[in-house]
Amino acid sequence: MEHVTTPSWAMFAYLISGVLFILALRGLSSPATSRAGNRYGMIGMVIAVATTLVTHDIAGLPEIIGALAIGGGIGFVIARRIAMTAMPQLVAAFHSLVGLAAVLVGWAAYLNPNAFDIATGGVLFIREHYYGVVGGVIKSQSCIEMGLGIAIGAITFSGSIIAFLKLAGKMSGAPIMLPGRHVINLGTIIAILGLVGYFTMDQSLWVIGLITLLAFIIGFLLIIPIGGADMPVVVSMLNSYSGWAAAAMGFTLHNSAMIITGALVGSSGAILSYIMCKAMNRSFISVIAGGFGAAPEASGGAPKEQRPWKRGSAEDAAFLMKEAESVIIIPGYGMAVSQAQHALREMADVLKKEGVSVKYAIHPVAGRMPGHMNVLLAEANVPYDEVFELEDINSEFGQCDVAFIIGANDVVNPAAKTDKSSPIYGMPVFDVDKAKTVMFVKRSMGGVGYSGVDNDVFYMDQTMMLLADAKKMVEDIVKALAH
Template sequence: MSDFLPTGIQLSYLVAASLFIVGLKQLGSPATARNGNLLASVGMLLAIAATLLDRQVLNYEMILIGLATGSAIGAIAAQRVAMTEMPQMVGLLNGLGGLASALVAVAEFWRLIDASAPIPLDANVSMLLDVFIGGVTFTGSMVAFAKLQGLISGSPITFPLQQPFNILLLIGFVVGSGYLLVSPENVPLFLGVVAVSLLLGVLFVIPIGGGDMPVVISLLNSLSGIAASAAGFVVMNNMLIIAGALVGASGLILTQIMCKAMNRSLFSVLFGAFGTGGAASGGAGAAEIEKNVRSIDPEEGAMMLGYARSVVIVPGYGMAVAQAQHSVRELADQLERMGVDVKYAIHPVAGRMPGHMNVLLAEANVPYPQLSDMDDINPQFEQTDVALVIGANDVVNPAARHDAASPIYGMPILEVDKAKQTIVIKRGMSTGFAGVDNELFYKDKTTMLFGSAKDMVAKLVSEVKQL
């Protein structure tokens, strides 16, 4: 039995890793995403159970206390968090994952120091990488959380000689790590490189504006996986290495997809200081052009929608804030009963995290076939009678196509301005995350329906029923 146990643990890890891979594959489609999430969860349960059977795990009491405490906190947080705060939740979890990985390296370092045991070179390299990646992930994710939560400004925070200072810190970490490889027993120096990694995480995220938060969240998610993989090398756990590598690789792929959707390189995202976090734009030009905005009431909007042959609904962060997804589904159902062809146009970076709109619409049980991505729906806008924009901003701004001076120039957008009529539901004339005035609002074919998305959509439903 004792000989079989290590083999059984490794076989369990192999099965768990297979479930992770299949689960990730199924997460690529909305139709199979729930089943993929279930498979990955079963794989994680199997991996945890196998690890607890490992003879190296000695203190089950502490493990059970930690498991009970973490489960209770996680369950309460999951129940209380609003869908609009899900990006902050993801950022927070990314940060805690990075912190856990870094603490593994710190604990292993302390264990070897207390045991007066020599620290092997490979273990030392793994610990230093784990400390660096985990520390940057932790503090960087905390800053991203604070920006999204509004605890600090969503605008880029910069100071003179910021990048040279960051480079000096990075050089200091590399030099200190090199010295630790030669003299690993230097505790003050080890604590110093830990502090530098934490500081670098803060300085890494503060110059990134709200407009790039979806990309930052994806990147930090990837880093949390890489940190977990490094922790696996520290404690020599194959499952942790594999799971971390999968998270790291999938996060990098998602980051690349987000950058492509914004037509921006990862370098420009990290160092371009783009986005103001939604501050209203000013200037005389904006004030003058605002006079040409044409607003309507829900009754007029209902007539435009009810007598249309085709309607494309474009959800944005405003819909998420108002929790209007259920009302939007009700409106779509009512229009379909009247013979209107209804589709949803999903921009890859709409909202504050990748897939934000998909999650909200899935919560309202919107049928998957009605969801169309940007490349599929854009050629159809010219034949669309009404495009209904609910709280979206930068992702529908026509300036991205032609205004070379605009910060969002070149970013692929949903071309709602090509529809025969466009209705925009919005609280006011404030700008989006990029801080750019949206020229769509002033087009001749655009009408504005001012108010909360949930209230306005509910009124549209009521008026459509009376047609």
């Protein structure tokens, strides 16, 4: 059978879409250029999809239009209805769909290789030999691509489902530690890789079925030991997995756009995960192995030391901030839970009218996904030029009048700098202890961060504890500022 070769103009179109995807990643690296980045990504995807539909005999036009209408309609409705505070679980859910798509594409290619061979213009199987597979024996190279694509996709799917359930509060965010989990995980991964190799020699249904089943299981096992507060790295890593799954399926389908896109997503997600691991003083290898998350278990049960601390009111906070020259706000997951970002921006606007300099300090792992705090502040229309990363603002705390901490904990814990026995030792943190006054908004003195470590900032002489729901406390401060 004569194969259809991809025309040169289509390869050029795929190249253009790849460049647009790179520009999209570049744009998304900054809140100020994120809208342009999104536009580049959408244009690139339209070009890639349109080129694929024109050059490949995949399905009839009514089927294609129907699928696009259904998928696009669902996506549009979700985008319109989803709250910004629910963005982490939405991202996890979308990652699961990417993984599931890779699994389904791989199975479709396995069950009907002849159809895929014709549609993609590739060489998926060898026609000279017949061992019970319709149309011939699938090539060894295609077997490896197919097996790895299905395995990575299945891991992404089941892992993302667990991440979604934890982020959405539908299951406990606490780490679930199985006995011998490292041995089980390593053994399962080795078994998957061994089966992928065996699949090149025996293309029986049970082989690819077992690969899929084990991959679904290992995705589940990798994520359940990870605590809810470690989710930023998890979401980033799952994003990387979804990219590699797409790239593997791109090789199976002989689609350059999928290979380019998958490689970009996979590599950028892995790089981001590495950066975030360094920010949390975590081992990158332990993330991949699902081995982190053990820290809370080791230290969370230790009794808290009873030490004197000072409690303040909204009126006290309003008076001190009104008299200050500079205020640095450090948001955390507690702000997201209480949805206090709009009230916080209102508080900042009032302070700026009083001549106070207001800045926001964002830690790389604050929240439940990469950039979580940036997304929430953008939703509240906080100006981009007031938001700073840790390395850009940390030196300013020494001259700061008020450090206003709302819902953050471990990212301001000085134990990360001084206590070598602490599970967060070595993690870069904000130097809030150098500020003249520290205001710490949290629900109660009983709560601790993901590390389970008490925070010395609570008990400093210059610290005022503002114990209440974050949104209510900030709203009360705004009312007090108005008087």
